[in-house]
Amino acid sequence: MPGDTILQVCNLTTQFTGPGGVVKAVDGVTFHVKAGQTLGVVGESGCGKSVMCLSLIGLIDPPGRIAGGEVWLDGKELLRLSPGELRRVRGREIALVFQDPMSSLNPVLTVGTQLTETIVSHVRVSRAKARRAALRLLAGVGLPDPERLMRRYPFQLSGGMRQRVMIAMALSLRPKVLIADEPTTALDVTVQAQILGEMKRLQKELGTALILVTHDLGVIAAMADTVAVMYAGSIVEYGPCTEVFTHPGHPYTKALLRAVPRLGADDGLVPIPGQPPNLLNLPDCCAFLPRCPLSGEECRGNRPRLHVCGPEHRVACHRSIGELQPYGEDLYEPAAGRRFG
Amino acid sequence: MSLLQAVDLVKHYGGDGVFFGGGRRKIRAVDGVSLFLSRGETLGLVGESGCGKSTLGRLLLRLEEPTAGKIFFAGEDITAWTGKRLRALRRRIQIIFQDSGSSLNGRQKVGAILEEPLANFGMEKARRRKRVLELLATVGLEPEHALRYPHEFSGGQRQRINIARALALQPDLIVCDEPVSSLDVSIRAQVLNLLHELKKRFGLSYLFISHDLASVHYLADRVAVMYLGRIVEVLTVRGLLGNALHPYTRALLAAVPVPDPQRGAFYREAIQGEPPDPGRPPAGCRFHPRCPCVRDQCRGVEPVLRDVAPGHKVACHFV
Numbered sequence: 001m002p003g004d005t006i007l008q009v010c011n012l013t014t015q016f017t018g019p020g021g022v023v024k025a026v027d028g029v030t031f032h033v034k035a036g037q038t039l040g041v042v043g044e045s046g047c048g049k050s051v052m053c054l055s056l057i058g059l060i061d062p063p064g065r066i067a068g069g070e071v072w073l074d075g076k077e078l079l080r081l082s083p084g085e086l087r088r089v090r091g092r093e094i095a096l097v098f099q100d101p102m103s104s105l106n107p108v109l110t111v112g113t114q115l116t117e118t119i120v121s122h123v124r125v126s127r128a129k130a131r132r133a134a135l136r137l138l139a140g141v142g143l144p145d146p147e148r149l150m151r152r153y154p155f156q157l158s159g160g161m162r163q164r165v166m167i168a169m170a171l172s173l174r175p176k177v178l179i180a181d182e183p184t185t186a187l188d189v190t191v192q193a194q195i196l197g198e199m200k201r202l203q204k205e206l207g208t209a210l211i212l213v214t215h216d217l218g219v220i221a222a223m224a225d226t227v228a229v230m231y232a233g234s235i236v237e238y239g240p241c242t243e244v245f246t247h248p249g250h251p252y253t254k255a256l257l258r259a260v261p262r263l264g265a266d267d268g269l270v271p272i273p274g275q276p277p278n279l280l281n282l283p284d285c286c287a288f289l290p291r292c293p294l295s296g297e298e299c300r301g302n303r304p305r306l307h308v309c310g311p312e313h314r315v316a317c318h319r320s321i322g323e324l325q326p327y328g329e330d331l332y333e334p335a336a337g338r339r340f341g
Numbered sequence: 342m343s344l345l346q347a348v349d350l351v352k353h354y355g356g357d358g359v360f361f362g363g364g365r366r367k368i369r370a371v372d373g374v375s376l377f378l379s380r381g382e383t384l385g386l387v388g389e390s391g392c393g394k395s396t397l398g399r400l401l402l403r404l405e406e407p408t409a410g411k412i413f414f415a416g417e418d419i420t421a422w423t424g425k426r427l428r429a430l431r432r433r434i435q436i437i438f439q440d441s442g443s444s445l446n447g448r449q450k451v452g453a454i455l456e457e458p459l460a461n462f463g464m465e466k467a468r469r470r471k472r473v474l475e476l477l478a479t480v481g482l483e484p485e486h487a488l489r490y491p492h493e494f495s496g497g498q499r500q501r502i503n504i505a506r507a508l509a510l511q512p513d514l515i516v517c518d519e520p521v522s523s524l525d526v527s528i529r530a531q532v533l534n535l536l537h538e539l540k541k542r543f544g545l546s547y548l549f550i551s552h553d554l555a556s557v558h559y560l561a562d563r564v565a566v567m568y569l570g571r572i573v574e575v576l577t578v579r580g581l582l583g584n585a586l587h588p589y590t591r592a593l594l595a596a597v598p599v600p601d602p603q604r605g606a607f608y609r610e611a612i613q614g615e616p617p618d619p620g621r622p623p624a625g626c627r628f629h630p631r632c633p634c635v636r637d638q639c640r641g642v643e644p645v646l647r648d649v650a651p652g653h654k655v656a657c658h659f660v
Binding site: 190220261262 | 498556559611
């Protein structure tokens with residue numbers, strides 16, 4: 001049903017252990033996505049947004065490991081599934097589209113073979129039927145002449161066409177959740193607009209929930225219902241899209257909005273001073289502290305948790321919290337997730 | 342008087358060989374471009390990938406040999422300059438590339454990187470050292486950074502080193518080829534502001550090449566829009582939002598995602614199709630297969646870039 005929570009992530013933590021220490025790439029991330037809706041995840045490179053995507057479907061290889069948390073997809077806790085069970089969920093119930101379609105497509109197989117293969121390996125259908133489905137899918141993502149396209153190899157396609165093929169493939173099994181990690185970052189703006197339009201249309205048609213990860217605030221503004229702003233592995237602000245853009249609560253969100261050049265605005269850019277932090281052995285205080293214009297004594301204490309600052313609007317900042325109620329404490333209890341099942 | 346001027350500049354690749362490359366189609370990367378850049382001005386050059394904007398930048402720097410056309414710098418025809426004269430020209434026109442990592446030698450310390458252009462033009466050692474420290478301070482880096490290697494810096498800092506190197510010889514013009522495209526949002530504004538400050542401080546002129554209209558809008562005085570090897574519109578930045586006339590410019594503007602959820606979905610107005618292959622440009626107006634206002638004339642006759650208002654040129658039959 002649209003509006004029902006389809007994916008609930010509680011306290012997800014992913015760490016990489018190296019000779020220099022521990023990198024907490026994802027550090028206690030909690031959010032949910034409703035069926036048919038779009039969650040926009042925005043953050044700069046290295047903030048852990050890609051690792052978070054991979055963690056959701058258990059694609060973390062050593063030295064990385066998912067150190068804790070739960071991912072509930074429609075009544076199943078994904079992180080506790082056996083590798084075989086997880087394989088059946090991936091693609092079929094939750095699918096992933098990456099930024100670079102060239103490296104996710106097999107260069108020596110035709111588009112047709114790859115698409116048909118995806119379908120046949122998950123569903124019991126004949127190749128002929130899978131082929132027909134593949135043709136429909138290619139037409140569905142706005143690609144002209146699907147018959148001819150099926151016989152082509154990835155290198156013969158433009159970047160935009162490849163990304164359309166990836167989206168067709170990801171949606172081929174009608175997953176409940178589609179994760180798109182910077183799907184249009186490598187594309188030209190006119191092609192980006194086309195593809196985002198296609199994604200929005202397909203999402204409506206299929207009722208898929210979308211997790212759209214990007215660094216582009218403009219894309220988020222147009223696509224997302226809910227926004228999660230990530231910084232140094234944590235969600236620092238989370239709320240309805242319009243609310244976050246018009247009344248940002250976290251100093252980082254505010255600073256980010258003032259640092260992007262926008263057409264039509266003549267006011268100067270206010271850069272965020274300093275650099276994004278190194279996630280290696282990050283101290284347990286607010287990670288934005290060294291760059292924050294509002295920092296005070298209380299910021300040197302424990303890292304702020306998300307607090308409720310409006311209906312559905314959460315912010316993790318000591319300076320904004322004041323009397324606000326902590327958010328999601330109940331979600332951290334392992335049993336709580338089951339009510340989504 | 343304009344500082345830099347291009348007249349009917351053409352650059353074709355391939356298609357001329359008799360042997361292995363003989364079968365290749367001719368790529369018309371830059372196909373008859375005329376533009377000028379005044380002293381102290383920033384000209385933004387926008388277009389999608391493959392439209393020839395970087396090639397045009399390299400032609401103007403004399404890093405590529407034009408197939409035809411002329412380039413004038415400070416009133417002199419530099420198209421055929423070679424040897425000493427070309428070398429002397431290099432200190433007046435510099436470039437900053439997109440990829441801040443690969444344009445710095447990873448085995449050289451930053452100090453040596455910045456010293457090299459100075460040594461090339463005969464500055465003695467003691468003065469070079471002093472100049473390096475000066476340059477580092479100018480771009481907001483610390484003196485001790487001279488002793489580090491490029492890999493020890495973040496992308497934004499590396500771009501600062503590139504800017505410092507470009508400034509070393511006190512050029513008149515810097516070609517900035519997508520200087521902030523690979524940088525993070527929070528760092529992008531730092532570098533854009535730095536470029537803006539340096540321009541005022543040293544009276545620089547920029548050719549600012551970018552696919553990002555918002556950055557161009559922020560930094561440039563005038564904008565030239567390129568499509569498939571041709572300039573389709575030139576206008577002032579102030580007129581960009583209200584007065585842009587070419588359907589391609591308008592499509593580009595409409596496709597820019599604006600960080601404002603109340604602006605409505607930009608993707609609804611997206612034009613169809615992808616930029617065509619520059620080896621096989623469409624007949625007539627090159628934009629006609631994607632143009633929402635295409636008419637019969639557009640399929641046969643290529644429009645010329647003509648003045649529609651002072652300082653505003655458009656290449657379209659129907660504006």
